Each structure stands twice: as C-alpha cells, then as structure tokens.
Amino acid sequence: MTVRTCAAIAAALLASAGCGASPTEEAKPLPPVNAKAASMKDGFTTMERLAETAKKEGSLNLIALPRDWVNYGEIIDTFASRYGIKVNELEPAASSQREIDAAAQLKPDAFDLSLDVALDNTAKFAPYKVEGWQDLPDHVKDHNGGWYAGYGGYMSIGYDPRKGAAPASFADLAKPGYTVALAGSPLDTAAAFDGVMAASLHKGSPDVRQGVALFAKLKKAGQLTDAPKASVVVDWDYVNADRAAKDPEAWKVTIPRDAPLGAFYVQAISKDAPHPAAARLWEEFLFSDEGQNLLQKGYARPARGEAMLMKGTLDTEQAAKLPVAPGPPVLLTIPQTDSAKSYLKKEWAEAIG
Structure with missing residues (x-):
C-alpha cells in the first residue's frame, strides 16, 4: 500500500471518529527537508513533501534510458506528467560504463547500470533506500543503499x-x-x-x-x-x-x-546529483507498484515482483505474457x-x- 493511500485511510478514520486536533492544540511542526537524505522518511517525512521539493527543483537528468527499452518511454512520460518535472534524456544509447565516464560532464541525477559497473563505482552513489526496500531480494541490493536492482531478465x-x-x-x-x-x-x-x-x-x-x-x-x-x-x-x-x-x-x-x-540492471542516485530530490522521487516512482508494473509492461521482470505477487499488486495478466523461464x-x-x-x-x- 502506498504512503498516499495510507494517509487517505488514516484521514478518513480520524474524520469518522471525530478525533481531530482541538482548536487549542498546535500541529507539531515537521522537520526541515533534507533533499540528500538516505530515505524518504528521514529527508521528507511524507511522499507529498518529497514531490513538492522535487517539483521546485524543476528538472531531472536521466542517462542511458532508450525509450523502447523496458517501456522507459511510457515510464518517463508518466513521471513527468504526474509530478510536473521536466525530464532531460541524456545519451539514451550509452553503455553502463559510458554513464559513469560521462557523469562529470553530463551530470545525470540517476543511473541505470549493469551490476559489475555499479560495484566498481559505489563510491560515486548517494545511499538511498526506497520505500519498497524490504521487498528487494538481499542478493541484488547494496545493504547501505548505494544501488539496488530495478528489473531483470533472462x-x-x-x-x-x-x-x-x-x-x-x-x-x-x-x-x-x-x-x-x-x-x-x-x-x-x-x-x-x-x-x-x-x-x-x-x-x-x-x-x-x-x-x-x-x-x-x-x-x-x-x-x-x-x-x-x-x-x-x-x-x-x-x-x-x-x-x-x-x-x-x-x-x-x-x-x-x-x-x-539471468541478470539485473540496478538503479543508483549520483552523489553529485544536481536535482537530489527529483532523483529520489524518480526512484520512488520506479520502485512503486505502478512503476514496477510499467517495467513489466516492457517485458522486464520487476525486482519487487515476487513480493508484489504475494501482496496482490502485480499485474498478473501482463506477467503471463513474459517468455516462459x-x-x-x-x-x-x-x-x-x-x-x-x-x-x-x-x-x-x-x-x-
């Protein structure tokens, strides 16, 4: 269940119970936003605050994401429309190593990398654990949050x-x-x-x-x-x-x-991301149920797929269209x-x- 859905349910329950804050009580102030935090909760408290902060940054730089690769075209367009953020698509055909080599010049916010390249460059990534972190298998994520598998295939x-x-x-x-x-x-x-x-x-x-x-x-x-x-x-x-x-x-x-x-492609946020909040929002979207199902629509196998199947949030109709493993x-x-x-x-x- 998403943070947005949880918040909506909680609000409905409070309203029905008539247990809102009294007029004399003051709302507890939220902590300051930290756009470079290692989790959504620590840096933004809520998904809404993360989205607001990212929208103020205005842009997101993505590299090496061909629009016809695992449905990235639809994913990018959905993200841009949903949050009102301009996505700059840098060198769509770049290899994983090229992403790293070009980072100083092109300044991408996030990477999509083969595992071996990610392991060689972990020091260049900003640790960040997405909300769906626990759903990701241990063997395809850096335990410090430097990188984590987004999708894979055979x-x-x-x-x-x-x-x-x-x-x-x-x-x-x-x-x-x-x-x-x-x-x-x-x-x-x-x-x-x-x-x-x-x-x-x-x-x-x-x-x-x-x-x-x-x-x-x-x-x-x-x-x-x-x-x-x-x-x-x-x-x-x-x-x-x-x-x-x-x-x-x-x-x-x-x-x-x-x-x-088989192999997985992993996600990572650049340590030098010019739009740190937008980079974190991008990863949250990519690892949400919606984002993972959009990757599966491109015939990739989402990294959270097994957990989503157990929770009933995986698009099983699309899953049945994947080649038989x-x-x-x-x-x-x-x-x-x-x-x-x-x-x-x-x-x-x-x-x-």
Whole structure:
C-alpha cells in the first residue's frame, strides 16, 4: 500500500471518529527537508513533501534510458506528467560504463547500470533506500543503499519462425540455416557479453571458452552477422519479447532450458546529483507498484515482483505474457564476470576477427 493511500485511510478514520486536533492544540511542526537524505522518511517525512521539493527543483537528468527499452518511454512520460518535472534524456544509447565516464560532464541525477559497473563505482552513489526496500531480494541490493536492482531478465534466443525451427539450445545455432547476431560486441555491451556467457553455460557453470568457440564456429561458417540481417538474435528476453509482441508472425522468443542465464540492471542516485530530490522521487516512482508494473509492461521482470505477487499488486495478466523461464536464473558472480571479461579481451578479436 502506498504512503498516499495510507494517509487517505488514516484521514478518513480520524474524520469518522471525530478525533481531530482541538482548536487549542498546535500541529507539531515537521522537520526541515533534507533533499540528500538516505530515505524518504528521514529527508521528507511524507511522499507529498518529497514531490513538492522535487517539483521546485524543476528538472531531472536521466542517462542511458532508450525509450523502447523496458517501456522507459511510457515510464518517463508518466513521471513527468504526474509530478510536473521536466525530464532531460541524456545519451539514451550509452553503455553502463559510458554513464559513469560521462557523469562529470553530463551530470545525470540517476543511473541505470549493469551490476559489475555499479560495484566498481559505489563510491560515486548517494545511499538511498526506497520505500519498497524490504521487498528487494538481499542478493541484488547494496545493504547501505548505494544501488539496488530495478528489473531483470533472462538471456534469450529471438528467431524468425518462417526461416527455421525454434533452437532448443545455443549449440543448435551452429546448425545450417541460421544466421545469428549478438546485441553488439561483448567487449563493449553488457547484453552481448551475457549472450556469450549464456552460450558458455554447462550444467549451470560458465566456461567462457565454450561461448567463444561457438561464435567462432558461426563466424567461420558465415552464419554470424549483424542484427538487421539475422534470423536469430541473442539478447535479453524483454528485448526479444517486445519485438515478438509487435510482429508475432515474424518473431518468437525462447529461453534455452540448459542456459537460464539471468541478470539485473540496478538503479543508483549520483552523489553529485544536481536535482537530489527529483532523483529520489524518480526512484520512488520506479520502485512503486505502478512503476514496477510499467517495467513489466516492457517485458522486464520487476525486482519487487515476487513480493508484489504475494501482496496482490502485480499485474498478473501482463506477467503471463513474459517468455516462459526454464527455472531459477543462473546469476554470474563478480569473479566469474571479471575472469570472463579478461579472457574476452585477449581472445575475442582473434577468434572472431
């Protein structure tokens, strides 16, 4: 239940009981606003005060949020309209590392990052625990509030059913007839890196050499190409599912049973945010039931999803439209990620060209 709803219920109960403050009593003054506080309660007392403070700041700088990525276009427009705040959309196509590298120049208020980049830059974030903090799984949040998962997904195979049967595994991609693409270069793009890592899974454990070997084989056979030319694209399930929803006859999505690689993108507020209250309001909106359901509308899996399902606030109709997951996700550890990235830096160019 939202703070706004709780306040409305409390007001109604007080009115019905006739127990308002007496004329001789003075309302207890609220503490001063602290726009850089580590929680809504500590800095603003109520959501209304947070919204008022953010509206006075007037703007919000967001970076690396493509409007067609997990429904961010609708999310940004809803937030801007709801609170009367201008949203400046900076470098929508930027990578997670670019967000950090450009922060001093572009001055974003908040970040949307891959977990490894967030962990490397925690000192640059302002701790803030959203109202739904307790609903977030412990393994996808910084216990000091520096960063916290907003949404996640599974690495998937999107394919054109008119040009071939559904691949049952990543190994099937080497069969004749498929033309395959990654979502960029695994040296630069998190989605492409995780695509290689999904292809490297064996009994739940990654072996990056296996992933590189598969894509090298595809390259040698002339089957590795760019996304616009491919009959198969290895990408996050929410990207492939969105494409499938727009053209179901020409695109389908599957998550291989033997490679349920998952990952979360995490949120963080910049320590140097020029609009600190607006940044905190943005995170509160994103992690509200409404915000999480809007992310799910973009086929992402909301980080608060399990708790929302238990509370009856998850949009179950939309949840049923997500690609079927073969089981709990395999999440790469930071040592596994670091080791794989080191290997790719040495071997990818030579293997793929």
